[in-house]
Amino acid sequence: MAVALLPGEAPAAPVARPRVALIGTAFAAAASALGILGVLGIYLAQRGAVLAGGGTWLPEGTVIPLTQPTMALFTLLMSSALVQWAVDAIGRNDRVHTYLAIGLTFLLGFATVNLMYFFYNKMALPAETSQAVLLYTVSGAHLVMLLAAMTYLAVISFRALGGQFTSRQHDGISAAALYWHTMVALYALIWISIFVTK
Amino acid sequence: MAITDTRPQSEATSSSSDASPVDQGGLAEVFGSGDHKTIGRLYIGASLIFGVGAFVLAALYVLEGLDADLLPDDWVFRVFTLSQLSVVLLFLVPLALGIAMVVVPLQIGASTLAFARGAAASFWTWLAGAGLLLASYATDGGPDGTDPQAVSLFYLALAGILGGLILASISVATTAFTQRAAGMTLWRAPLFTWSMIVACSAWILSLSVLVGNLVLIWVDLKYGTADAFTSAQWPQIAWLIVLPQVFIVAIPALGAISETVASFAGVRQAHRALMMHAIAAFGVFTIAPYAQAAFVEPIRTQPVYVLQSLLLIVPAMVLAAGWIHSVMVGKVKLSSPALTGLFGTVALVVAVLLSAPFVLDSLQLQDASEFLENLGQLADAMVGSSIYSWGVAALAATVGMLGAAAALLFWSPKISGRRAADGLGKLAGLLLLVGGLLHGLPLLLVGLGNELEPLADASDVFFVASAGGAALVVVGLLAVAVALLGARGTDEPDAWGVGQTLEWATASPPARGNFATQPSVDSAEPLLDETGKES
Numbered sequence: 001m002a003v004a005l006l007p008g009e010a011p012a013a014p015v016a017r018p019r020v021a022l023i024g025t026a027f028a029a030a031a032s033a034l035g036i037l038g039v040l041g042i043y044l045a046q047r048g049a050v051l052a053g054g055g056t057w058l059p060e061g062t063v064i065p066l067t068q069p070t071m072a073l074f075t076l077l078m079s080s081a082l083v084q085w086a087v088d089a090i091g092r093n094d095r096v097h098t099y100l101a102i103g104l105t106f107l108l109g110f111a112t113v114n115l116m117y118f119f120y121n122k123m124a125l126p127a128e129t130s131q132a133v134l135l136y137t138v139s140g141a142h143l144v145m146l147l148a149a150m151t152y153l154a155v156i157s158f159r160a161l162g163g164q165f166t167s168r169q170h171d172g173i174s175a176a177a178l179y180w181h182t183m184v185a186l187y188a189l190i191w192i193s194i195f196v197t198k
Numbered sequence: 199m200a201i202t203d204t205r206p207q208s209e210a211t212s213s214s215s216d217a218s219p220v221d222q223g224g225l226a227e228v229f230g231s232g233d234h235k236t237i238g239r240l241y242i243g244a245s246l247i248f249g250v251g252a253f254v255l256a257a258l259y260v261l262e263g264l265d266a267d268l269l270p271d272d273w274v275f276r277v278f279t280l281s282q283l284s285v286v287l288l289f290l291v292p293l294a295l296g297i298a299m300v301v302v303p304l305q306i307g308a309s310t311l312a313f314a315r316g317a318a319a320s321f322w323t324w325l326a327g328a329g330l331l332l333a334s335y336a337t338d339g340g341p342d343g344t345d346p347q348a349v350s351l352f353y354l355a356l357a358g359i360l361g362g363l364i365l366a367s368i369s370v371a372t373t374a375f376t377q378r379a380a381g382m383t384l385w386r387a388p389l390f391t392w393s394m395i396v397a398c399s400a401w402i403l404s405l406s407v408l409v410g411n412l413v414l415i416w417v418d419l420k421y422g423t424a425d426a427f428t429s430a431q432w433p434q435i436a437w438l439i440v441l442p443q444v445f446i447v448a449i450p451a452l453g454a455i456s457e458t459v460a461s462f463a464g465v466r467q468a469h470r471a472l473m474m475h476a477i478a479a480f481g482v483f484t485i486a487p488y489a490q491a492a493f494v495e496p497i498r499t500q501p502v503y504v505l506q507s508l509l510l511i512v513p514a515m516v517l518a519a520g521w522i523h524s525v526m527v528g529k530v531k532l533s534s535p536a537l538t539g540l541f542g543t544v545a546l547v548v549a550v551l552l553s554a555p556f557v558l559d560s561l562q563l564q565d566a567s568e569f570l571e572n573l574g575q576l577a578d579a580m581v582g583s584s585i586y587s588w589g590v591a592a593l594a595a596t597v598g599m600l601g602a603a604a605a606l607l608f609w610s611p612k613i614s615g616r617r618a619a620d621g622l623g624k625l626a627g628l629l630l631l632v633g634g635l636l637h638g639l640p641l642l643l644v645g646l647g648n649e650l651e652p653l654a655d656a657s658d659v660f661f662v663a664s665a666g667g668a669a670l671v672v673v674g675l676l677a678v679a680v681a682l683l684g685a686r687g688t689d690e691p692d693a694w695g696v697g698q699t700l701e702w703a704t705a706s707p708p709a710r711g712n713f714a715t716q717p718s719v720d721s722a723e724p725l726l727d728e729t730g731k732e733s
Contacts, residue, residue, distance in 0.1 A: 020312045024372040027399075031364050031406035038407035038487055039414050045493045133422035137414045 025152075025175035029182040032148070036141045036186055040193060043134040058198060059129055068119035069195040072112050073188060079108035080184040083153070083177045090160070093167040102157045102173075105180065109150045116143055135194060142183070142190055149183045152176045232314040233710060234299050239613060240321050241296025241366075242606070245289050248328065249599075250675050252284035256592075256637065257668035263644070263661035276340045279432060280331075282439050282591065286447055287359050288328050290598040291401060294450035295366045297605045298394040300613050302370055304701035304708060305388040307379030307717035312372040313365075320366035327358030341431040346419070353416045356435075360405045360412075367405075371398035379700065380718035385474065388699045388722070389460075389467065390605070392474050393453025396481035400446050407487035408438055433492035436583045440491075441556050442507045444591045445484040448546065451601020452477045452517055455539040455546075458604045459521045461696040462536035463528025466723050473520045476513035483510045498564055504557045514550040518543050533694065534623025534681070535608035541631040542600035548635065549593035552642055556586055562648040563587075586645025589638045592667075596634025599671070603630055603678050610682050611693035611706035619681045626677035633670025640664040698723040 047057045058064070086101035116139065125132045156176040159165065165173055228236060259278040261268055269277055303311055311317050334340065334355055339348030374395045378387065387395075411434050437443055456477075460467040467473055483506055489497050497503055521543050530536060556563045563586040583591075603626060610618040640660035647654030692702040700717050701708075702725055721727050 020372060020376045023375045024313055024368055027368040027371055027402055031368070031402045034403050034406040034487070035410040035413075038410035041488065042411075042414065042490070042493050127421055128423045130418075130423070133414065133418045136421070137417045140417070141410065141413060 019171060021171040021175040022178065025179050029179045032145050032179075033182055033186055036138065036145065036190075039134070039138050039141060040190065043138055044193060046130065046134065058131055059126055061124065062126075062131075063122075063124040064135075064195065064198060065119065065122050066195055068115050068122065069191055072115045072119070073191045075108050075112050075115065076184045076187050079105045079112070080181055082108065083180045087170070087174050087177045090165050090170040090173050091167055095160070098160060098165075098173070099157070102153060102160065106150060106153055106157070109146060109153070112146060113143065138190060138194060142187055145183050145186065149176070149180050152179055232310075232318050234303050234311040234314060234317065235613070235707060237311075237314075237317050237321050238296045238299030238301075241292050241299060241324075242613065244321075244325060244328075245293040245296060246675060246679055248284055249289035249293065250672050252281050252289050253637075253668045253671045253675070255281035255284070257665040257672075260637075260641075260661050260665045260668060263664075264658050275342050276335055279341055280335055282588075283331075283356070283435075285591070285595050286438060286444070287356075287363065288331075290447040290595060290602065291363055292324060292366075293602050294394070294397060294447075294598070295363065295370060297454075297602065297609065297613075298370045298390075298398075298450065299366070301605070301609050301701060302374055302391050302394055303377065304612055304704065304712055305391050305699050306374060306377055306382060307700045307713060307719070308373060308377035309711045309713065310377075311369050312376055313369045316365055317369040320362045320369065322362075323365065324359055324362030327355045327360075327362060330355035331359065341435065350416065350419060353412050353419075357409055357412050360409050364402055364405055364409075367398035367401045371395055371402070374398075380716070381720045382718075385471065386719065386722040388453075389456040389470075389473065389477070390450070390453035393450050393456070393477050396478050397446070397449035400449060400481045400485050403485055404438070404443065404446060404487050408435065411435060411490075430492060434490065437487065437490045437492075439591045440489070440583050440587050441553050441590050442484050442510050443486045443489065444587075444594045445480070445510060445549075445553075445597075447598035448549070448594050448601065449477070449481050449484065450605070451542055451546070451597050452480060454601040454605035454608070455521060455542045456517070457699075458535040458539035458608045459530075459543075460524045460528075461608070461694070461698055462533055462539075463524045463530045464696060465524050465528035466698070466726060467520065468523050468527070469520060470722060473517060476516040476520070480510065480513040480517070483507075483513070498557065499559050507557045508554055511550045511554060514546050518547050531696065534618060534620045534627060535604045535694070537624050538600055538604040538607060538627030538630075541627050542597060542604055545593065545596045545600050545631060545634060549590070549597050549638075552593065552639075553590040556590055561646070563645050565648055584645060585641055589641030589643075589645055592634065592638030592641060592664075596630065596638060596671075599630050599634060599675075600627065603627055603674075606678060606682060608694070609701070611688055611690070612701055612708065614682055615687055615689065615707040616682070617686060617688045617693045617706075619684050619686075622677055622681040622684070626674050626681055629670050629674030629677055633667045633672075633674050636667025637664050637671060638667070640667070692725070698726050700724060 050057050082101050082105040086098050086105065089095075089097035089101055125135065127136075153176050156172045159172055165171075228240070231237065255277050258268055259274060259281055262274050299311060299317060303309070330351060334343070334348050334352035337348040337351070338345040339350075339352040341349075341352070343349040343352060371394070374387065374391050375384075378384075384392075415431055415434060456467055456473060486503070486506060488494075489503050491497050521539070525540070555561055564584050566584060603623075606613065607618040607623045607627075610616060640663040643653050644657045644660045647657055653660075688706055691697075691705055693706050697703075699722075700713075700719065703717070704713055717724075
């Protein structure tokens, strides 16, 4: 009943708190998404202004192939399903399938990086134009986010291998999956806004 | 009602080693600390120093309106941009984060911050970014710099500063969401904690967009035409200091004022849920990264922008009414935190009401003040903003400063173990109010000069007054620092005798780990329940 007015020296024990990684990652994912969405918004605003003025957005002779970006989209969608498989597997304490799912997700992430590198080499867009600056900034920022997601997943997978996560406490894997899903959703938006509608 | 429940001995013993690493002592204890109070103090000290610098620069650039030639020609625009960026990114946002890092874990009964090492990393990243920012300006950088490497350094430094602030915001917001004591639902969270949840969310969502802007400018500089986006770099950044976005610096003040006024009135904050909704609404209405006039020319005349800016008035008035209600129903002890909080109320009402005309197109307050003939480089600063918007930014900063000052004075026992000197604290509050208004209001009047010729004719007087206001703010900030440093020591948990929330149930300053036993609450004002000290 009494209010405990505490002596200065007494240390308190930290309490195991749930969802810290998940909430923190949600904020980080929101920050990453807004950073990219901001530039994407500028791309769309600039393109809209040019088109409204009766001009054409992409300079003459520009080639932006759709095959590689579409393949990247489906690769990332598959990776999204795989990372959710990891969450499901650890939720059932199925560690073998957890490692398998994380490994495959990582592999598809690497494949996407490779695909986008190939895409940049195939694309013919003069670098010294505002269109190129915007396109490279948006897609490059997304690539950075993909690399961040892969790094996050790698760290989490090492922790999983160390036996850190269980069916009752697997926030780390759920958090990494949340960041991954956000990254994939953003790519879908970029794919529609830039590569499909051009 | 039990505020604290004793933790089982075995649990407390087994885990205390995690919370209480061996004190290293000396500088290692400061530089290597992950303790939330140490990191918070570092943020507070550094940001106050930057705040003084920012307002010295503000006085200098405002005097250029007189064509005073105090600065070399090519320094005027740099001093302006450095001052404006510093007020938001080196002073008010990090100051609020520093206060929150000390106070929020105590208010919610937590032993530490979430991501404590991330919080420490955020401070050092921010500080290194601030140092690099100053170095870039000193080596011909900044948004109008002529040395390409120094300009790149400017953008790198700014990105570092923003990264640090975003990381710190994530740490504070996650703490408030996940580390609350048993029984403390989100609706029972103290109002300062609530305001920091709102503020951190707004900062994460807004500042990350600014990072995107910086990356775009940098890519253009390095790989593009170097003029597709860099010919007007400042307008791409300036949206941060224009209505309504600039009011993000005032969000923490709303919580700080709520707590100081209600505590010193000895009452529970009436209509608490309404106040929380008002703080949240204020936060939502300040988020406007879409309003980038550099890319969407007529954005500031669009209905969404106009409506959002005007709607800011509604939650501000609800909050002011709530604070006045507390004063009227309670017996207010006019100690320095309460008085400074009430000054903050005045500043908030003035700021939101006088910022509203900015969106009225007919008044031409968004236009450059072309009647000023001798502005020289300062005219460049009006691309992307206007003199009226500088005044609005100054008023928003005044609200933020008064809220921060009230918080520093109120929670001084928790921050430093000393209760702030009351007389000096009151003087500091008064100086900040008068100085802030004197700095901002004359700029509004100059901004009206496009429509009202007599005001245009008197612009010299207004620039002098505005510079004087900035100088008073500098004195006010120094007075706050002296009031904190020169205070008398105390180890009483509730040093002011008016505490309502959990931070006042632990020692001043709290020991590492904060609470010997795990607190639990069943109301928003657990100490009032316990002591029955209500007026």
